[in-house]
Amino acid sequence: MLRVSKLTDYGTLVLTHMAGFPDHLFSVAELTQILHLNAPTISKVLKALGRHELVSSVRGARGGYALARPATQISVAQIIDALEDQPFGLTECSATAGTCDIEGDCRIRANWQRINTVVRRVLDDVCLADMVEPLPPATEARMVRHATPAIKCTPQ
Amino acid sequence: MLRVSKLTDYGTLVLTHMAGFPDHLFSVAELTQILHLNAPTISKVLKALGRHELVSSVRGARGGYALARPATQISVAQIIDALEDQPFGLTECSATAGTCDIEGDCRIRANWQRINTVVRRVLDDVCLADMVEPLPPATEARMVRHATPAIKCTPQ
DNA sequence: TAAAATAGGACCAATATAGTTCTATTTAAA
DNA sequence: TTTAAATAGAACTATATTGGTCCTATTTTA
Numbered sequence: 001m002l003r004v005s006k007l008t009d010y011g012t013l014v015l016t017h018m019a020g021f022p023d024h025l026f027s028v029a030e031l032t033q034i035l036h037l038n039a040p041t042i043s044k045v046l047k048a049l050g051r052h053e054l055v056s057s058v059r060g061a062r063g064g065y066a067l068a069r070p071a072t073q074i075s076v077a078q079i080i081d082a083l084e085d086q087p088f089g090l091t092e093c094s095a096t097a098g099t100c101d102i103e104g105d106c107r108i109r110a111n112w113q114r115i116n117t118v119v120r121r122v123l124d125d126v127c128l129a130d131m132v133e134p135l136p137p138a139t140e141a142r143m144v145r146h147a148t149p150a151i152k153c154t155p156q
Numbered sequence: 157m158l159r160v161s162k163l164t165d166y167g168t169l170v171l172t173h174m175a176g177f178p179d180h181l182f183s184v185a186e187l188t189q190i191l192h193l194n195a196p197t198i199s200k201v202l203k204a205l206g207r208h209e210l211v212s213s214v215r216g217a218r219g220g221y222a223l224a225r226p227a228t229q230i231s232v233a234q235i236i237d238a239l240e241d242q243p244f245g246l247t248e249c250s251a252t253a254g255t256c257d258i259e260g261d262c263r264i265r266a267n268w269q270r271i272n273t274v275v276r277r278v279l280d281d282v283c284l285a286d287m288v289e290p291l292p293p294a295t296e297a298r299m300v301r302h303a304t305p306a307i308k309c310t311p312q
Numbered sequence: 313t314a315a316a317a318t319a320g321g322a323c324c325a326a327t328a329t330a331g332t333t334c335t336a337t338t339t340a341a342a
Numbered sequence: 343t344t345t346a347a348a349t350a351g352a353a354c355t356a357t358a359t360t361g362g363t364c365c366t367a368t369t370t371t372a
Contacts, residue, residue: 047319108169
């Protein structure tokens with residue numbers, strides 16, 4: 001349905017909050033109280049983010065999670081990669097080859113792949129730091145640049 | 157999962173084929189033979205596309221479907237709108253307001269909405285005519301322009 | 313040694329999607 | 343005028359995905 005999963009949505013929420021306190025080690029219990037999500041879910045999200053090295057974790061008593069790198073170096077695309085089960089791609093055949101009956105001369109596939117590339121680039125352009133506050137001028141400018149020449153298709 | 161539904165995928169396939177014969181009236185039976193999809197599914201897709209005025213239909217014997225307008229004037233975004241149940245939006249709260257517990261001071265939401273706008277613009281830039289053949293130079297150029305300055309976030 | 317934390321994996325319930333089927337309506341042709 | 347060929351719409355079922363929970367193992371501090 002062209003939606004990011006709820007886990008991914010939660011992930012941006014959690015990471016965005018953590019970005020505000022880069023030096024603090026957050027336990028799941030702590031995040032549970034601040035954000036209005038339940039512990040097992042937050043835990044699940046953080047584990048996945050840890051496996052993809054977007055957060056670093058400290059085990060044992062007094063342990064917790066913190067961003068693995070500055071919020072300027074974590075992109076929305078990376079969060080999606082970490083939390084979505086399937087590989088990035090708007091259609092199945094554009095993400096994973098060989099899944100379509102037609103294949104072979106299916107010219108559409110290559111074009112879906114190009115569309116994927118562009119969409120992904122957009123998602124790679126926005127970082128966690130951008131999500132915290134109203135988008136800063138630089139990001140806004142970049143998005144506007146992407147958006148403005150709304151050339152509708154190639155005329156004939 | 158950030159995927160377009162299969163119906164949407166089928167839709168692009170069906171429309172792309174129809175774009176090759178703008179004057180021909182296609183029956184479901186005919187399309188069934190050409191594309192390797194079953195009749196009820198094709199029918200379902202075409203009905204939805206008809207409701208959104210991307211195809212026009214002629215009822216009764218000898219009836220069928222044809223593109224409602226030139227393939228240069230049907231965008232991928234429009235196809236998605238027609239075949240996806242839910243309104244366009246990468247996250248629920250960015251597509252439909254008032255669904256999130258947090259709301260109010262949720263700064264993330266506004267940013268998700270901006271991301272949506274850009275992604276949608278990309279999908280609006282690609283039309284059906286583009287999907288038929290390897291992307292023509294003009295579209296290719298536009299995509300590259302969108303993609304190239306891969307500025308990673310606003311530095312600090 | 314006990315308590316507080318994360319790691320990993322398995323599991324169940326809820327939701328969403330895909331696909332099918334049925335009935336109604338329209339229109340051309342016999 | 344009747345029949346057949348088509349689309350329109352809606353409801354239904356089965357399957358797949360996702361969301362959420364729970365259990366056990368491991369790590370580390372006090």
